Amino acid sequence: MTKPSLDPPVAARRTEPAVSPTRGQAGRARVNWYVAAPFVVLVLLIVGFSIASPIFFTPDNLLNIMQSSAVLLVLALGTTVVMLTGSIDLSIGSVLTLSAYVAAIAAQSAGTTAAVLLAPLVGLVCGALNGALISYARLPSFLVTLGGYFAFDGLAGYLSDGQPIGLAYGGVAEGFGGSVGGVPVISLWAIGLLVLVVIAARYTRFGRYLYAVGGNERTARLTGIPVRRIKLYVFLLSGVLAGAAALLQLVRTASASPGMGEPFLLLAIGAVVMGGTSLSGGSGGPVHSIMGVLVIAILANGMVLANVNPYAQNVIIGVVVVAAVALTMKRTRDSIVK
Amino acid sequence: MFRKTAGSAFPRWSRWGRTRGEAVTTAPPPLLSMEGVTRRFGGFAAVEDVSLSVSKGEVLGLIGENGAGKSTLLNLISGTDHASAGTLTVRGRVADYTSYHEAATHGVFRVFQELALLPNLSVWENLFIGHEEHFQRFGIIDRRSAIIRAREIMERFDHGWIDVERRVESYPFAVCQMIELFRAFALSELLEQEDPIILLDEPTAALDHDEVEYLRSMIETIRDRSAIIFVSHRLAELLEWSDRVAVLKDGRLVGQGDADSLSEESLHYLMVGRERDQVFYREGRQREPGPTELLRVEGLGDGESFEGVDLRVREGEIVGIAGVLGSGKSEVGRAVFGDRPATGTVRTRGELLTRRSPRHSARLRVAYVPPERKVDGFFDTMTVSDNIAIGSVVARNRGWVFPRTAQRVARRMIDRIRIKTGGDTASILSLSGGNQQKVVFARCLSTDVKLLILDNPTRGVDAGAKEEIYDLIRDLTDEGVGILLVSDDLLELIGLSNEIVVMKGGRVTARVSAPTDAKPTEQELISRMV
Incomplete structure (x- = not known):
């Protein structure tokens, strides 16, 4: 294509000023602040807890934090991907419980490999159910996954009769337990999944489509993006990651127990939003969510070490989540984000 | 039909208006009059020096092309916009409303072009919205008396079958249009306006034949006691319904006269005839189409807004689609792109498309620029x-x-x-x-891209940027890209297109070729559009 030739009078008639540099820079500075804010919160927490407790800033405890944040991180990755498209998955906690039970039962009867494979597979099936109802029956994700929240948890209870199922030593526990060079194996798995999701979000077409669908579904459709398929994939991924998280949690606690996944749900959503992924979709990303996960993990760990009253701990987590979101959220849109 | 109220008719304007001491004894004073009304947006005058008046018992037809300033004029009257200069007088008092609410309180009611009803509320709530204080008792809305009042109104207008407690969204568009019309009357009654001024902004655009007839009969029943300004693109209708017709062109009043003495032809002549700047549309760069057929559409129809549409776009060719609002032209653009289901055959570069969707189109290097940039144009x-x-x-x-x-x-x-x-x-x-x-x-x-479908590509864009977009379009045709151009701007269509397909009521009424040396005039197109 040749460069468009502008007649001189046209150029002269251009009245609209180009975006002024000051405005552009102000915008950029603010973007940096949104990225930096969770980091600042994190540093403040680390400094604060280091002062409050001598044990906090020791290699052992830091590894402990890593291990305890592994499960939350994996769940947060799935939540991030779902939220980038502007949907939400409320069923991840229940999917975790169900997958953990299926894996624990399989570990008893069919062996280690079956357990390791079955957990993500159960997650995948749950995600497929969610995804199909959301993308092809066009039901709102909030509603469908709220249904999943009850149904998958109920199914897990049905399978287990409400009894915990322990994981025998050896087998799964051996493969995923322990540490490599001092780093817990489950943390390594979580980091591996993190790398995969980060690469997927940044360097694949699927990743770009996530942002497009979350940014404006209609424009995405008009651009030729298979919006429904992307939504299905997103829930599949969320399901698989919840299944993987189930495996990690199973190894950590050495048993599947009723409602084991439930506390993770709101923590994961909180971590993702705190990290800066918008609930309405289109902005943020998996890297952002690391910050949110770390803030929650450090807070939980540090408060125990600092001997904070357990009830006060919940109050503090609540306050920090809201404060962090208030600091990091981009309020560029006029409307209230629901 | 409207309840008589005791006491002076205009006591409450004394707060707003200065009295203009014009005592006209021969004819009844106009309910609404304006003098030298101008509205400027920056350097651009959307309405310039317009003087008009409407008396009680009169229907004034207002006509003009898209962008001629009709809606702006109605905005000025109904308080949703402010005149830059000139005076507006309602019932002999200077009117300077700051909101539609205020205008309505003073007996100026408008039926908006795009529905101004809240779909999630019930009919009665919509009828009295913004004026609920008339049904209030100790700060609580007396639903029962409001519902009864709403039912009375519906029955009086022979629409008693409309359930006023149902949500507006459960009724089809045409019924909503009627409800909106009833709202003007309901409010005028509620606010005890004996002689409302009613502004109808293209009320018939979305109505079918029977509904149009009904609307007409309704206007007949109320015209004696109100002053009506009626905007329509349908010339025949406008001439039939109005007592007088005023023609706007580029924001100016270019003519008015008794409807009896005017014909559709004379209106056409007054409406259009803007000078087309050939440099502006880069007409010198218009190309002869190449041999390859990029798009061939046969018998395209969606059983709703258009039918039997045939189109052909060749290499480097710009094919324009002209038509008024509701002619189906935008829907054709979307259907060709695959964003709207339709029957008929579509071939790109000779290949028959069996599955049509934006995704398939994108794969075949077909792209679409939607008309509502802010809504679905970008992320x-x-x-x-x-x-x-x-x-x-x-x-x-x-x-x-x-x-x-x-x-x-x-x-x-x-x-x-x-x-x-x-x-x-x-x-x-x-x-x-x-x-x-x-x-x-x-x-x-x-x-x-090989084929580009544009729907109003320069809407809401200033003149300088328009020229750059036209340059870009010409650059693309130089590369052999074919363009299907849907536009409300007739001059743009004429200036850019090699051929113009004119649509009316969902059907193609004419195909006008537009070579550089023999461009059609706006009149030629309009006579097939309306």
Whole structure:
């Protein structure tokens, strides 16, 4: 294509000023602040807890934090991907419980490999159910996954009769337990999944489509993006990651127990939003969510070490989540984000 | 029909108006009159020096092309906009309303072109919205008496079958249009206005024959006690319904007269005839179409808004589709792109498309620029360069994306079509309308597009940016890209197109060829459009 030739009078008639540099820079500075804010919160927490407790800033405890944040991180990755498209998955906690039970039962009867494979597979099936109802029956994700929240948890209870199922030593526990060079194996798995999701979000077409669908579904459709398929994939991924998280949690606690996944749900959503992924979709990303996960993990760990009253701990987590979101959220849109 | 009220008719205007001491004894004074009314937006005058008046018992027809200033004029009367100069007088008092609410309180009611009802509320709530205080008792709305009142109104207008407690969204569009009309009457009654001024902004555009007839009979029953301004694109209807007709062109009143003495032809003549700037539309760069047929559409119809549409676009050709609002032209554009289900055959480069969707179209290098840029034109969460690059991500059809490469492609596109931006990572929301539209184009172009479907590509764009978009369109045709251009701007259609397909009521009524040396006039097109 040749460069468009502008007649001189046209150029002269251009009245609209180009975006002024000051405005552009102000915008950029603010973007940096949104990225930096969770980091600042994190540093403040680390400094604060280091002062409050001598044990906090020791290699052992830091590894402990890593291990305890592994499960939350994996769940947060799935939540991030779902939220980038502007949907939400409320069923991840229940999917975790169900997958953990299926894996624990399989570990008893069919062996280690079956357990390791079955957990993500159960997650995948749950995600497929969610995804199909959301993308092809066009039901709102909030509603469908709220249904999943009850149904998958109920199914897990049905399978287990409400009894915990322990994981025998050896087998799964051996493969995923322990540490490599001092780093817990489950943390390594979580980091591996993190790398995969980060690469997927940044360097694949699927990743770009996530942002497009979350940014404006209609424009995405008009651009030729298979919006429904992307939504299905997103829930599949969320399901698989919840299944993987189930495996990690199973190894950590050495048993599947009723409602084991439930506390993770709101923590994961909180971590993702705190990290800066918008609930309405289109902005943020998996890297952002690391910050949110770390803030929650450090807070939980540090408060125990600092001997904070357990009830006060919940109050503090609540306050920090809201404060962090208030600091990091981009309020560029006029409307209230629901 | 309207309840007589005791006491003086105009006591409450004394707060607002200065009395203009004009005592007209011979004829009844006009209910509404305006003198030298002007509305400027920057240097552009949307309405300029318009003087008009409407008396009680009179229907004034208002006509003009898109952008002639009809809606702006109604905005000025109904308080949704402010005149830059001139005076507006309602019932002998200077009217200077700051909101539609205030205008309605003073007996000026408007039926908006696009429905101004709240779909999630019930009919009665819509009828009295903003004026609930008339049913209030100790701050609580007396629902029962409001519902009874609403039912009375519906029954009086022979629409007793409308359930006033049902939500507005459960009724079809035409019924909603009627409800909106009833609202004007309901409010005038509620506010005890004996002689309302009613502004109807293209009320018939979406109505079928029977409904139009009903509307007509309704206007007949109320015309004696009200002053009506009626805007329509349908000339025959306008002439039949109105007592007088006023013609607007480029914001100016170019003629008015008794409806009896005017004909459709004379109205056409008054309405159009703007000077077309051949340089503005780059007419010198219009190309002879190449031999390859990029698009062939036969018998396209959706059983709703258009039927039996045939189209052909060749290499380097611009085919325009003209038509008034509701003619089905936008729907045809969307259906060709695959964004709207339709029957009929569509071939691109000879190949018959069996499955049509935006995704399939994108794969075949067909792109679409939607008319509502802000609603579905771009991703407002993304930067300028991401907005552009997503087009090539879709087109390349490969799993991997390299942000650096994508950004480089986007940057090249920004330079090529001269998008004025604070940087390629600036938010698209920081750009002006014209530059946002160029980003939408850039996204389409990053796919090595072969056929481009444009729906009002220069809507809401200033003149300078328009010219740049026209340049871009000409550049594309130089490369052999075919363009299907849907536009409300007739001059743009005439200036840009090689051929213009004229639509009316969902059907093609004419195909006018528009070579550089023999461009059709607006009149020629309009006579087939209305």
